[in-house]
Amino acid sequence: MRTISSRFIINSVFALILTGISAYEGSYRLESMKFVGSLVEDAIIKGDTGLLVLAAFELVIADTLWMIPGILSGFLLVDVWREFLPGSWWIKYFLVLPWVLGVHLITALQGSGYNIIGVVLITLLAIVAILEMGEVRQSFFPVVLVIFSLTMSVNWLNIVPALSNIPLSHGDLDVGIRLAVEFLTRADVLNVVGLFFSIFFFFTSIISTLLVAVYLRRISLMEENRRKEIRLQEMEVQTRQARVLHEMHTLVHDLKTPLMTIRGLNSLVEMNADNDQTQEYCRRIDASVDKVNAMISEILYDEVRKKITVEELIKYVRAHVLVKKMGQQVAFDIEDNLPLLEINVIRMSRVLINIIENAFTATAGVSDARIKIKVYSDAEWVVFEILDNGKGISKKDLEKVWNWGYSTLSSSGLGLAFVKQIVENHKGTVNLESSENQGTKVTIRLEGVMENENPGN
Numbered sequence: 498m499r500t501i502s503s504r505f506i507i508n509s510v511f512a513l514i515l516t517g518i519s520a521y522e523g524s525y526r527l528e529s530m531k532f533v534g535s536l537v538e539d540a541i542i543k544g545d546t547g548l549l550v551l552a553a554f555e556l557v558i559a560d561t562l563w564m565i566p567g568i569l570s571g572f573l574l575v576d577v578w579r580e581f582l583p584g585s586w587w588i589k590y591f592l593v594l595p596w597v598l599g600v601h602l603i604t605a606l607q608g609s610g611y612n613i614i615g616v617v618l619i620t621l622l623a624i625v626a627i628l629e630m631g632e633v634r635q636s637f638f639p640v641v642l643v644i645f646s647l648t649m650s651v652n653w654l655n656i657v658p659a660l661s662n663i664p665l666s667h668g669d670l671d672v673g674i675r676l677a678v679e680f681l682t683r684a685d686v687l688n689v690v691g692l693f694f695s696i697f698f699f700f701t702s703i704i705s706t707l708l709v710a711v712y713l714r715r716i717s718l719m720e721e722n723r724r725k726e727i728r729l730q731e732m733e734v735q736t737r738q739a740r741v742l743h744e745m746h747t748l749v750h751d752l753k754t755p756l757m758t759i760r761g762l763n764s765l766v767e768m769n770a771d772n773d774q775t776q777e778y779c780r781r782i783d784a785s786v787d788k789v790n791a792m793i794s795e796i797l798y799d800e801v802r803k804k805i806t807v808e809e810l811i812k813y814v815r816a817h818v819l820v821k822k823m824g825q826q827v828a829f830d831i832e833d834n835l836p837l838l839e840i841n842v843i844r845m846s847r848v849l850i851n852i853i854e855n856a857f858t859a860t861a862g863v864s865d866a867r868i869k870i871k872v873y874s875d876a877e878w879v880v881f882e883i884l885d886n887g888k889g890i891s892k893k894d895l896e897k898v899w900n901w902g903y904s905t906l907s908s909s910g911l912g913l914a915f916v917k918q919i920v921e922n923h924k925g926t927v928n929l930e931s932s933e934n935q936g937t938k939v940t941i942r943l944e945g946v947m948e949n950e951n952p953g954n
Contacts, residue, residue, distance in 0.1 A: 505577050505578070508573060508576075508577040509574065509577055509578070511573065512569075512570040512571075512573040512574045512577070513570070515566040515567070515569050515570035515573065516566070516567060516570045516600055518566040519563065519564070519565075519566040519567030519570065519600055519604065533552050533555045533556050533559065534673070536548050536549075536551060536552035536555065537549065537552050537673050537674060537677050540552065540677060540681070541677050541680060541681070544681060546678065546681055546683040546686050546687075549674060549677055549678050549681070549683075549686075549687065550686065550687065550690055552674055553653075553656045553674055553687065553690070553691065556652075556655075556656065556671065556674065557649065557652040557653055557655075557656070557694075560648075560652045560655070561645070561648045561649055561652055563604070564616065564619070564648050564652075565644060565645060565648055567597060567600035567601065567604070568593075568597050568600075568616075568619060568620060568623065568644055568648070569640070569641060569644060570596070570600065571592075571593035571594075571596035571597045571600070571620075572590070572593050572623065572627065572637075572640050572644070573637065573640075574593075574596065575589055575590055575592055575593055576637060576640070586632045587628050587632075590624050590627055590628060591624060593620060593623075593624060594617070594620050594621070594624070597616060597617075597620045598613070598616070598617070601613060601616045615651050615652070615655065618651055619644070619647050619648050619651050622647050622651075622702075623640075623643060623644050623647055626643045626647070626702060626703075626705075626706040627640060627643070629706050629707075629710050630706060630709045630710050630713060631710060631713050631714065631717070634709065634713055639705060639706075639709040642702075642705050643702045643705055643706055646698045646699070646701040646702035646705065647698070647699070647702045649694070649695075649698040650694075650695045650696075650697075650698035650699040650702065651695075653691045653692075653694045653695035653698065654691065654695045655671045656671055656674050656675060656687060656691050657675075657687065657688055657691035657692055657695070658675045658678055658679060658684040658687055658688055659684070659688045659692075661675050674687070675687070731900070756786055756789060759782070759786055760783060760786050763779050763782045763783055763786070764779075764783075766779055767779035767780070767783075801841055802839050802840060802841055803839070803840075803842060804837045804838070804839050804946065805837065805838055805839075805840065805842055806835070806837060806838075807831065807835045807837075807838060807872055807879060808831065808835075810838065810840075810842065810845065810846060810849075811829065811831060811870070811872065813842070813846050814846050814849045814850055814853070815829070817846070817850050818850055818853045818854065818857075825856075825857060825860050825866040825867065825868050825885075826865075826866065826867045826868070827868045827869075827870070828867070828868070828869045828870070829869075829870050829871075829872075830869065830870070830871040830872070830873075831871075831872045832872060832873040832874060835872065835873075835874050835879055835945065836874060836877070836879055836945025836946060836947065837945060837946050837947070838879060838943055838945060838946070839946045840923055840943065841919075841923070844919050845919065845923065845943075847915075847919070848915070848916045848919050848920060848941070849870075849881065849883070849941075851913075851915065851916055852883045852916060852939050852941075853868065853870065853883060855913075855937075856868045856883055856884075856885035856887065856937070858887075859885055859887025859888055859889070859936075859937060860885050860886065860887035860888075861887075863886065863887055863888070865886070866885075866886065866887065867885065867886050868883070868884070868885045869882075869883075869884045869885075870882070870883050871883075871884070874945065875942070877944060877945055878942045878943065878944060878945065879942070879943050879944075879945045880940065880941070880942050881940070881941040881942075881943070882938060882939070882940050882941075883938070883939045884936065884937070884938045884939075885936050885937055886935075886936040887936055887937060888933070888934060889931045889932050889933045889934055889935050889936055889937055890929075890931040890932075890933070890937060891933050895929070895931055898913050898929065899913055899914055899917050899929075900914060913929070920941055920943070923943055923944075924944060925941060925942050925943040925944065926941070926942045927939065927940070927941050927942075928940045
């Protein structure tokens with residue numbers, strides 16, 4: 498279920514406030530009409546066409562301020578809630594039309610006198626413009642600019658005498674200005690002024706729409722190219738990993754041949770040995786060959802598991818990492834009576850070694866550098882925590898550290914991706930917490946097993 502964020506609530510409330518503003522502007526428009534009406538009367542009395550043009554400006558501005566909030570509220574609501582609405586993204590914007598008609602009905606009840614055709618025309622043109630911008634548009638500013646330009650364009654058409662037969666508006670002042678200019682026989686002036694501004698604002702809306710659409714498509718293309726580049730890098734890393742694993746498997750598998758030779762020759766030596774001490778040495782050699790064979794199987798086959806105590810695993814890890822210590826204080830805190838682990842010892846020890854080596858690198862050069870390896874039980878889980886007080890990882894890098902091929906160091910980027918893969922193959926979980934200059938904490942949880950449980954259960 499999708500959660501509703503504070504952004505949705507705030508923008509929805511703002512949309513409702515815009516609706517209220519539109520309703521209030523309807524009342525304000527009635528008041529402003531008195532001033533416009535007085536300008537028209539003065540123009541007729543004085544025979545001043547300039548006053549009529551000024552009255553037309555006042556009327557267009559008043560109508561635009563009245564209409565825009567109601568139209569914007571519908572588009573803002575759809576913008577905010579479109580991911581929650583059913584259907585294709587472009588169909589959802591047509592829901593703006595009934596919303597705007599409802600707002601217009603409220604203002605019409607106040608006697609605003611504005612024809613519904615103009616509102617519908619502006620809304621439909623705005624829908625077409627927004628659909629041209631595309632689905633990836635994030636900012637609402639282009640919508641405001643386009644709706645403002647379209648509203649100004651349509652409102653200027655209202656006072657053009659040559660278009661008086663088009664029923665965009667039946668307001669008294671719209672008709673009054675057209676009649677007044679015809680009375681003064683200067684209809685050509687208002688025709689030129691009205692058409693000029695209407696065309697100017699209409700082309701402004703078209704240019705704004707095209708610029709936003711081109712910009713967003715370019716951004717979308719760049720994002721798609723970036724995704725393709727990331728996929729290519731991932732494929733390259735996976736190919737490199739597969740090649741390395743194949744070569745490693747071939748090399749390790751080839752080790753079995755000399756081991757078989759050692760075992761065969763050791764058996765001959767044991768058969769011909771004439772004293773107990775030599776036979777004991779031969780048995781030890783044979784046992785060592787068995788251990789190496791077991792290790793080879795664990796390297797070759799991830800599904801190979803064996804039961805081991807946590808102490809044995811940590812002992813193996815310590816032998817490999819402490820020799821690489823670079824001046825850091827390293828502390829182990831191992832809880833007593835921990836459950837057994839059923840793991841691929843070679844691979845899981847490699848996981849711990851990778852994380853600890855990362856901690857060594859992160860704390861290199863840090864004064865009072867400390868690394869702590871803590872192991873404890875949590876119900877049926879055995880929890881490993883590796884903490885350091887190193888340079889940490891930035892928030893933007895923290896989201897990418899598990900990706901194959903990604904590394905903040907000059908390395909192949911296989912470390913933490915390998916860690917995550919191996920831990921999840923063991924049905925465990927791994928979590929990383931870090932802050933820049935505050936240190937890093939890696940938590941691994943593995944399921945413990947009882948002494949008498951069968952392998953694989």
